[in-house]
Amino acid sequence: MSIRLRLTLLLGLLFFSSIGNIVFTFILESYGEKKLAWVIHTHEVISVSDKLLSTMTDTETGQRGFLLTKDTNYLEPYYSGVTKARAYLDELLEMTSDNPLQQERLLKIEESMILKIKELKLTIDLMQSGESDKSLDIVLKNTGKKYMDDIREELVSFNHAERLLLEKRDGDFRESRAQITTLVIFEFSVFIFLAVITFMFVKGSLFNPLKLLLASTAKMERGEVQDVSALLPNDEMGYLLSRFYKMSEKVLEKNASLTYSATHDVLTGLKNRVNIHKEINDSISYLEKSKSKMALLFIDLNAFKVLNDTFGHDAGDLVLKETSIRLEESVRSGDSVFRYGGDEFIILIKDIHNVSQIEKIACEILKRFNVPVLFRGHSIDISLSMGIAISPDDSTNSDNMIKYSDIAMYDAKRDKKANHKFFSKTMVKRWNDSVE
Structure with missing residues (x-):
């Protein structure tokens, strides 16, 4: 087999390996980014649900404070909480629109919220109109507590389901990272294989002719007939192998970047709650x-x-x-x-x-x-x-x-x-x- 044909075959192998690596890496990176987006999305859902419960608690606290003290300053967290609770619930409904079971839980929460807010408003209206006894009677019946307990119970179930989803999605993300790691190992294996092939090619195309040239020089010194072989440079092969190695480094950098993004807060750079x-x-x-x-x-x-x-x-x-x-x-x-x-x-x-x-x-x-x-x-x-x-x-x-x-x-x-x-x-x- 001629040197030209062997060089063509080696370059073809390197070229198709590089193209395959780029395509495969792009697919895995896209897959990993999608999994990371779902992990972040689930974190946001849990965060908003926590805010919803906190807001409902603030709303109830404002009502209780007003009923006990008749200080209208306590109504500020009540009014603010009513508005925010509705906004957080709408946000959760939109964020979980692809999950019928979670939508069903949110609708139950919405029913209890409406009843709870209605009960809070009634007690406040009665107190403001001077009918404090009726207002306190409603509170003592504990119907509002039952509504709040229902909201908490449904939110606990909601968060539990989201955390199960988070574990699954985090597992999927880790699996995608493992696949990228496997790709890196495979790339290094291919790199070693190509290095062996390259060594064999250089040995046959450069070292052996050089050995023959040295032997021919000795023959020249002795006045014998010379037998000179042509030598081929190896610059192109070295360039291609270096580009292949740089691709491997980029995969490692991307893997490290994805891992960092999943475990750190974007704004502050601090660790987030994942680990x-x-x-x-x-x-x-x-x-x-x-x-x-x-x-x-x-x-x-x-x-x-x-x-x-x-x-x-x-x-x-x-x-x-x-x-x-x-x-x-x-x-x-x-x-x-x-x-x-x-x-x-x-x-x-x-x-x-x-x-x-x-x-x-x-x-x-x-x-x-x-x-x-x-x-x-x-x-x-x-x-x-x-x-x-x-x-x-x-x-x-x-x-x-x-x-x-x-x-x-x-x-x-x-x-x-x-x-x-x-x-x-x-x-x-x-x-x-x-x-x-």
Whole structure:
């Protein structure tokens, strides 16, 4: 077989391998991006459902506050909650339009919401018209509590179904990443195979002729007849192989990019809630070996909605970014900072030995926020409320650690004299009473 034919066959093999790699990589990347979009979509559905429940709770809180105090300021969260609840429900209906079962649950929630809001409005109207006894009688019948319980029950079922979907879609996304990894391994295998073929080609087309040329030189020195062979350059082959290798690098970069996008918040660059339970459980498992403690700090920005309403979402985004920077600067390199959702952040403080260390870190975090943020000539103060739960003292369960730190945060938010609190069991009863 001639050198020209062998070179043509080798170049043809490289060309078709490159084209096949590009097509296959494009298909897998498109597939992975679709799976990632579904993972993000499901996270958004869960987030909106949480906002819906929180808004209904705020609506009920505003009604109770007005009935108990007759202070019309309590009606602001009531009116705001009614509007937002409707908007969140419509958003959920649109986001789950492809899921008949979830649509059915949302319609049940809508029925209970209508009844609940009607009951709230009736009690407020009676109180405003001076018929407080009738208003309180309606409250004591607990029909509103039943409506609220129905809403919570359906939302729990709704969120459970979405989390099952999230697990499935996250599994699909991980599978697509595994396929990309398999592609990379395959590419390296092909690369090694082509390297062997190339070596054999160069050996036969260059090294052997060079050996023959050296032998011919020796013959020339001895005055014998020369037998010179032609040599072929290898520049084109080296170029094609280098391009093939660069394609492999791009696949690895894309895989890393997809993984990062799935586990990090787009706005702040912090970790999102995807792997938060795994990190908490890993830290708790380490406690048994190290005999140390771990703290979970649940942080919420105070008056963030007012900030958005006053200065706009650009200011809100700036505050969220600045908050993430200051939080990361406040903790150690081995600790983790998450954006849990909206204006909520979670910090995982690892390998601590006493509560005073946690108190010191919490104070350092709060101290960082003494300096306001400048936005278009306006000075904006960032105020935090922080709840702290400690493992193993409070719990060795990731769900409970998040819940307890959240409860402590809300307790700190209600206490105007404190901006951070450590969780205690007495807070649970106050939390349950406030929810009811």
